[in-house]
Amino acid sequence: MRNVLALTRNVNVYVNVSASLEGRDAGVPGLALYHGNRGLGKTKVALWNAAKTGTIYIRAKTRWSDSWLLQDIATELGLSFGSRPALKGLFEGVVGYLKERPRLVAVDEINICSLSCLGTLRDVHDLSDSPFLLIGHEGVLQRLKPIGPLFDRLLYVAECKPFDFDDLKDFAGQVLDVPANDDALSKCLKLTQGNTRKCVVLLKGGENRARAARAACIGPEHLPRE
């Protein structure tokens, strides 16, 4: 199995959303939500995109406070406000920097963010006009919907979806050294429900078994029983 990030539909959606946020017209809100179940590769695509484009990537924490959140953003921007900065100074420093040099900030695990931190993110966005891409897993949409002032500002709500057959075929074509036939892919899809992480594990095992059996391609017999 090749060690590459396959350019699947989910990856393209993320790339398009982040590019559209950065290139949006003046006066248009710059918040977006990218959500989907666990194991679909949201964090991986966010990190890959951050490494590629220089996007700021931060991960929400359960115990995040407003000042901790602002400090995390400040650190990633290369700003220093001393060991115990005042919240006001921190907020103004981050907003001021992003206003001068807007940069996309991707915030992962947004579903564990407190209401107060979500409000702070919205404030930083509103006052700096810098784009924010919020990433969360299942249930995040229901959590954000009642927060009108934030939800109304979401320019895009994009879903990271489980693989369908065409996605899996495309993915397998990009990562497998030994090709998989359609029967194997159908079985893989049935066993994993399209979960990317599970597909990787299953196809990797299948590829090893197909190699050991000197088979030309991975067949359903090389995958575990249903």
Next chain:
Amino acid sequence: MWLIARKMTHFTVGDLVQLAEVPYSTAYNFLSILARAGYLKKDIRKGGAEGRRGGAKWQLIKDTGPKAPRLDHIYLVKDSNTGQIITVGGDLE
């Protein structure tokens, strides 16, 4: 690579190859040099032996900020006539 190392709790050489899109040798050199410099440690409890897929898990233990530490080449010029050793290049110049 530094960003990936900072943001993933535990990671493999394979993660760097995949997400930073660098060759295996570049990723492995980066990790082993930073480990010797005290930035990273190899977690022997997680993952297997190092292989082409980068099985062993690594962990960042010194996160100094978003700017990646530079791996500079330093050349030592040793003059056998005089016994003098001159350091050239890197941050020490």
